[in-house]
Amino acid sequence: MSRGEDKYWYNLKTGEVERGFESPAPDRAGPFDTAEEAAKAPQVIAERSRAWAEEEAEEDR
Structure with missing residues (x-):
């Protein structure tokens, strides 16, 4: 299993x-896995943050 040396990072x-x-x-x-996926990291991070915030808001109800 790779430890990340051969992966792409943002x-x-x-x-x-x-x-x-x-x-x-x-x-x-x-x-x-790809440079193209890594380039989209800011959008992925924003989407996941939004989803987590929504989940937490639902749990607080």
């Missing part, structure tokens, strides 16, 4: 897609 500070562990862990989102 650098949260620079907005660049990277392959492997180029940046420190707190600056990376991923891993992703």
Whole structure:
């Protein structure tokens, strides 16, 4: 099993897609199988955050 060296990551500070562990862990989102998937990380993060907020709001009712 890969530990992420051969995966793609989205650098949260620079907005660049990277392959492997180029940046420190707190600056990376991923891993992703392709560079195209990694490039969509900001949208994926926003969608998941929205979904989690909705779930929490439902649980608080």
